[in-house]
Amino acid sequence: MLTRTRNVMFVALFGIVVLGGLTRLTESGLSIVEWKPITGIIPPITLSQWEEEFEKYKQFPEYKLLNYRMSLSDFKYIYYMEWSHRMLGRMIGLVVVLPAAYFGFRGYMTRSTTKKIMGLVGLLGFQGVLGWYMVKSGLSEELMSTPSSVPRVSHYRLAAHLGSAFILYSGMFLAGLQILRDSKVAYDTFPKEVAKILANPSLNRFRRLAICTAILIFLTSMSGALVAGLDAGLIYNEFPYMGTSIIPPKSELFSKSYTKFGESDLWRNFFDNPTTVQFDHRVLAMTTLCAITALWLYSRRLTLPPKARLAINSVLGVSYIQATLGISTLIYMVPIPLASAHQAGSLTLLTTALYLVHNMRRIPIKI
Structure with a gap:
């Protein structure tokens, strides 16, 4: 079970990094202009809901400077790209937190391993906050006052967000490998x-x-x-x-x-x-x-x-x-x-x- 959980976790973490890159490459990252960790799980469904989200998007620099000719169908595409990225992040939270809580309460992890996992869970939560902090930089109205400005997120915050993702992935990867190795050592099968x-x-x-x-x-x-x-x-x-x-x-x-x-x-x-x-x-x-x-x-x-x-x-x-x-x-x-x-x-x-x-x-x- 540990091996299966580890594999799912690694695939999900790897996938969200790749999806995050695609979100940036398709210029979709600024399509959702609000951060709603709970209610944001459900995307717009009816036409009126989509029009409401589109109107919110129109109030920000990316639409005004770059996508002022965008149709509602085009907006749906970039919205779903960003929504998928955020949903995968929430799913990873569940994949990490729930098994960690289960194995911790069952006593399957040593005290040092539990501390490592708790630290990684904290980093995962920080990663979500950092992601929104990055998005906010691309929604700033200051972009409208800068000549020849391009609506995009701060490259510093982008690097910090990616760096945090790499550190989180690395920590999970090494912790998973170490747990499996410790198990072999404990059972004298190494x-x-x-x-x-x-x-x-x-x-x-x-x-x-x-x-x-x-x-x-x-x-x-x-x-x-x-x-x-x-x-x-x-x-x-x-x-x-x-x-x-x-x-x-x-x-x-x-x-x-x-x-x-x-x-x-x-x-x-x-x-x-x-x-x-x-x-x-x-x-x-x-x-x-x-x-x-x-x-x-x-x-x-x-x-x-x-x-x-x-x-x-x-x-x-x-x-x-x-x-x-x-x-x-x-x-x-x-x-x-x-x-x-x-x-x-x-x-x-x-x-x-x-x-x-x-x-x-x-x-x-x-x-």
């Missing part, structure tokens, strides 16, 4: 030969490098969130060049247009300048690819447990697929299928890296 391999001090360096690689993958994914939030993928649609050179002109990378105090805060370009943000993501992505390749080559010199060997091979394979998807998404100017696959690929890559980290953990048993 392979002794694997425990012996993991106890070898020669693996310590590889273990640390695997953790660093997972962190690097996470940081690269977060830089991708900034790219998405600024629509930075719609400029410099070639690779490896950005214009006439691999590195754009310094005047573009460090433009005073994105500063508030002149030379003293040129660092803002790293977060607000689409050119710099895209360049940073390219550098991080290629660094991550090289780091993974180097880690794989290093692993060939070591004796690893079978699952760890499978994990490092998977990390290498997925990293090259992900790089290919990223370059293709850029070259073809961010088509929805490629962009969605690229976002799913980032979470898949992180998953394989975390699986490697987990399978490199020592086993606290006597050999």
Whole structure:
């Protein structure tokens, strides 16, 4: 039962990240202008209810600046995209909270595991609040007063929302794997030969490098969130060049247009300048690819447990697929299928890296 619950949870968490990306790519995220955690479960049904929701949407910048010619049928499409995203979030809440309460009251979890799950449940609730906080930034009337403004959510809040989702998924994934491993250790069914391999001090360096690689993958994914939030993928649609050179002109990378105090805060370009943000993501992505390749080559010199060997091979394979998807998404100017696959690929890559980290953990048993 634990395994089934874990699998359902992972699929749901993975799915909501992908659906959230699709919601952003289809520009559906600002279609529901109110946050109703309970009553929002039921979508409009009658024509009058749909017209009422559409009228609410018309009061905000996205309709006034971008979708002023939208029909009611078009509105229904983006509404259902956002509604589906929110409903999946509520479903995940039930999938996490109800089994956690059941296993906790039945005494199936240790005290440390219970604390971890309670922390993750708290993070899940925070994720919902953070999602609405992100949406509110795209509903601000200030967008109407800014010349040539594009109605969209804050890229900072978007990155925070995605980062929180990745952390929640990672925590659930590692906690689930650890629970299953602890069960094998408790019932003395964990392979002794694997425990012996993991106890070898020669693996310590590889273990640390695997953790660093997972962190690097996470940081690269977060830089991708900034790219998405600024629509930075719609400029410099070639690779490896950005214009006439691999590195754009310094005047573009460090433009005073994105500063508030002149030379003293040129660092803002790293977060607000689409050119710099895209360049940073390219550098991080290629660094991550090289780091993974180097880690794989290093692993060939070591004796690893079978699952760890499978994990490092998977990390290498997925990293090259992900790089290919990223370059293709850029070259073809961010088509929805490629962009969605690229976002799913980032979470898949992180998953394989975390699986490697987990399978490199020592086993606290006597050999």
